[in-house]
Amino acid sequence: MKNTLLPIFLLLASIAAAQETTQEISVYGTGGLSTLQYKSAQGKVSLGIGGGGGVGYTFFFNPQWGFNIGVEVALFNASASGAAITGSSKEIYDYGRIEDTYFNSTYSDYKEKQRAVYLQVPLMAQFQTGADNKFYAAAGVKVGIALAGSYATTANQLVLSGYFPATEQTFADVPEVGYVSKEHPTTSGELDFGFNLSLAAEVGARWRLSGYISLYTGLYVDYGLLNVAPKKTTALVHRPSENLTAFAYNSLLTATLPAGNYVDKINLFSAGLKVKLSFAINHSNTPPKSKNMKFENEA
Numbered sequence: 067m068k069n070t071l072l073p074i075f076l077l078l079a080s081i082a083a084a085q086e087t088t089q090e091i092s093v094y095g096t097g098g099l100s101t102l103q104y105k106s107a108q109g110k111v112s113l114g115i116g117g118g119g120g121v122g123y124t125f126f127f128n129p130q131w132g133f134n135i136g137v138e139v140a141l142f143n144a145s146a147s148g149a150a151i152t153g154s155s156k157e158i159y160d161y162g163r164i165e166d167t168y169f170n171s172t173y174s175d176y177k178e179k180q181r182a183v184y185l186q187v188p189l190m191a192q193f194q195t196g197a198d199n200k201f202y203a204a205a206g207v208k209v210g211i212a213l214a215g216s217y218a219t220t221a222n223q224l225v226l227s228g229y230f231p232a233t234e235q236t237f238a239d240v241p242e243v244g245y246v247s248k249e250h251p252t253t254s255g256e257l258d259f260g261f262n263l264s265l266a267a268e269v270g271a272r273w274r275l276s277g278y279i280s281l282y283t284g285l286y287v288d289y290g291l292l293n294v295a296p297k298k299t300t301a302l303v304h305r306p307s308e309n310l311t312a313f314a315y316n317s318l319l320t321a322t323l324p325a326g327n328y329v330d331k332i333n334l335f336s337a338g339l340k341v342k343l344s345f346a347i348n349h350s351n352t353p354p355k356s357k358n359m360k361f362e363n364e365a
Contacts, residue, residue, distance in 0.1 A: 088126045089347040092136075095119040096286060098338015102144035102180055104295070106318055107328045109148025109176065116141040117338065124192060124344070134190040134204060139213070142182040142334055146318050151176040151221075153302030154324050159230070168229040168324075169244070170236075171303035173251075175222040178318055182259045182294075184210040184334070188266060200272040208264040208288060210334070215257030215296070217317040224248040226303065226313070244310040253315040260294040262334055270340070282342035290334035296320050298327055 100116025120138025127133070151173040159167040190206030225247050227238040238245050270284020300306075302321040306314045318328040 090122075090124040090126075090132075090280075090344040091347065092122045092124065092282075092342050092344035093119070094122065094138075094282070094340060094342035096138075096140070096336070096338060096340045098336065100140065100142050100336035100338070101334075102142050102182060102294075102332050103290075103335045104144070104319075104329050104332040106146050107323065107326065108151050109146050109318075112145045112147070113335075114143025114145065116143050116336065118186075120186075120188075122188070122342070122344075130193055130195060132192040132194070134188060134192055134206070136188050138186050138188065140184045140186055140210070140336065142184065142336065143180070145177065145179045147177045148173070149176075150174055151302070151318075153321060154229075155301035155304045156324070157305070159228075165230065165232055167231070169301070169303075169305060170227045170229055171301070172225045172227075173221040173223070173302075174225075176219065177221070178217055178219040180217045180257065180317065180319060181215065182212060182257070182334070183214040184259075184262065185213050186210040186262075186264075190266060194272060196272075198274040201270075202272050202282065202284070203267075203269045205265075205267045208262075208266045210262035210264065210290075212259040212261075212294070215259045216254065217257055217319065218252070218254040219315075219317070220250070220252050222250065224251040224303070241311070244305065244313070246311075255315070255317065257317060257319060258296045259332075260292065260296070262290050262292050262294050264288040264290045264334060268340055278346045278348075280344045280346070282340070282344060284340050284342075285338070286340045287337040288335070292333075293331045294334060295329060295332040298322050302328075 097117035101113040118138055118140035120136050122136030124132045124134045153171040155169050157167050157169050159165050186208045188208045190204045192204040194200045194202040227245050229236050266288045268284050268286035273281045296319055299320045302316050304314055321328055
């Protein structure tokens, strides 16, 4: 029995030793266009610059094909501006008789910056070809969860006024009821962005630095498939209580208009440069050689 099992054991051991399953762990950084992509009912929208970084793991099934997974943090920026941004909210005014009125706001030279931070998990297939230095391409998806979101606004002036449809009158500069003008107003707050799923792709070159270390340089693009817009709340400027001089403020991304919203849909989009440093984990019984390994010289 021993004479039978020993040759089988040696054969299996030789097969296992001949098959090199290479894995990589990596750290990387990205930078370029990284933005919240949307259209606004008022003003114009500007794309933003951002980036991120993360750690990854790659399992190679053979010298050409592998699978990537990892975790990364990505920053997205955008801004909106307008010479005049207006808003309105319906109120009930009681001055002896109950009447529907509108509390109106007009910003001049309005600017708003928005920021979103996402935790993303890439799931991608990788193809590579070449000798020591390789061409590579990867494609797949990224699952994203918002970690944080914020906005900040500035303006030259904010004019708050009231419109009474019954008499078709507009009232301004009545401080005791909140119809005032504010010079150089600033506001800020948090934004609750939604879950995201992106298509992801990248191409570039893999440069062997040593037997175990490689440098990847490439271009990447991610396109969000889902609408990540925060939930809508109330008007851009509104009065949430019975106090007529207590004001609350919103972002264009969450504010509502009498008929619709400023922004209905937001997609994440990023494209730019990716640099990755990888460290090979080799499960062969024989240490890898920088130039004579079959794995590294196969096309």
